[in-house]
Amino acid sequence: AVQMTQSPSSLSASTGDRVTITCRANETFNNYLAWYQQKPGKAPKLLIYAASTLQSGVPSRFSGSGSGTDFTLTISSLQSEDFASYYCQQYYSYPLTFGGGTRVEIK
Amino acid sequence: QVQLQESGPGLVKASETLSLSCSVSAHSISSGYYWAWVRQSPGKGLEWIGSVSYGGATFYNSSLTSRVTMSVDTSQNQFSLKLTSVTAADTAIYYCARGGGDYTAFNIWGQGTMVTVSS
Numbered sequence: 001a002v003q004m005t006q007s008p009s010s011l012s013a014s015t016g017d018r019v020t021i022t023c024r025a026n027e028t029f030n031n032y033l034a035w036y037q038q039k040p041g042k043a044p045k046l047l048i049y050a051a052s053t054l055q056s057g058v059p060s061r062f063s064g065s066g067s068g069t070d071f072t073l074t075i076s077s078l079q080s081e082d083f084a085s086y087y088c089q090q091y092y093s094y095p096l097t098f099g100g101g102t103r104v105e106i107k
Numbered sequence: 108q109v110q111l112q113e114s115g116p117g118l119v120k121a122s123e124t125l126s127l128s129c130s131v132s133a134h135s136i137s138s139g140y141y142w143a144w145v146r147q148s149p150g151k152g153l154e155w156i157g158s159v160s161y162g163g164a165t166f167y168n169s170s171l172t173s174r175v176t177m178s179v180d181t182s183q184n185q186f187s188l189k190l191t192s193v194t195a196a197d198t199a200i201y202y203c204a205r206g207g208g209d210y211t212a213f214n215i216w217g218q219g220t221m222v223t224v225s226s
Contacts, residue, residue, distance in 0.1 A: 001169075034212035036153075043202055043216035044145075044153065055214065087153055091212050095168045096143075096155040 002027055002090050006099030012107040019075040021102045023088035028068045032092035035064055035073045038101075039084045047086075048073065078104070109134040111203050111217035119197075121226050125190040129203030129217055130183075137161050137181040141208025144177065144188045146199040147219075154199075158207035159186055166208065193224045 003026040013019050023033070031051035036044035046055045048064035051071055061076045075082055083106055088099040115127035129142070136142065144156040157167035159177040167175045176189040190197060200221050204213040 032210050032212075036213070043219050044213070045216070046212055046214050049212040049214070089153075089212070091207065091210060094166045095170075096158070096207055098153040098155070101152045 001095050002029060002093060002097050004088055004090060004097050004099040006086075006088055006102050008102060009100060010103040010105060012105045013078050014107045015078055015080055017078045019078050019082075019104060021073045021086055021088075021104075023066075023071045023073070023099050025069045025071075025090060029090060029092035031067055032090060033064075033066070033071050034089045034091060035062075036087045036089065037082075037084050038087065044087065075104075109205065109215050111205065111215060113201060113203050113217045113220040115201075115220060115222070117221055118223050118225055119193055121194055121224055122192055125188070125193050125197060125222055125224075127188045127201055127203075127220065127222070128185050129187070130185045131205075132184075134205075135181075136179055136184050136186065140205050141211060142179065142186045143204045143207030143213060145202045145204055145213065145216075147202070148196075148199045155207065156188065156190075156201075160208055164208075195224050195226070198222065198224045 005024045033051040035048040038044040052064045086102045110132045112130045119125045141158045143158040174191045179186045200219040202219045203217040205215040206213040
């Protein structure tokens, strides 16, 4: 199984900060990598697919990059509504696997 | 817009079978896509349970294969999950989602339903 390791597991940041979350896989795969945002008590929401393609309706301050085994989610200027948990996920091979998550908290 | 809605018992006794359904609106299941179940134990991360195609092909998480059955009911435009011999470790929020096959991310999610396994 492709194992996805996210870092950091949590971070504290202020509104306006640039935030970067990393996801590393234990083997290479085509860029079938997604990022999700989850707020407390809510279902996850797809932000980015194919490593760098923004899902329709998602603000442009979110971006994704990377290839091979290393991928990054960047929030260029953190907004109050962005405080949430974020998960990466590979959808290249079964079993589909998620990273452990990154909680973005208010500093 | 496409919406998914989970339904089923919120409480299941240990050793019994957990059964959930996911109703799909504004999209015909038979027109395409894979359909999936993902769960999240309290305070934990996300775990893919399995995916089923509109034609009924299934893929399951190897950790649950022996206990999981997923199926599609195109006449009702819904798909379902059965998980047998449940234990406290199966207590979680269960989400249905569109995607999880044919190199498609989970692009639409249900709101989730909490299932508690009682002893």
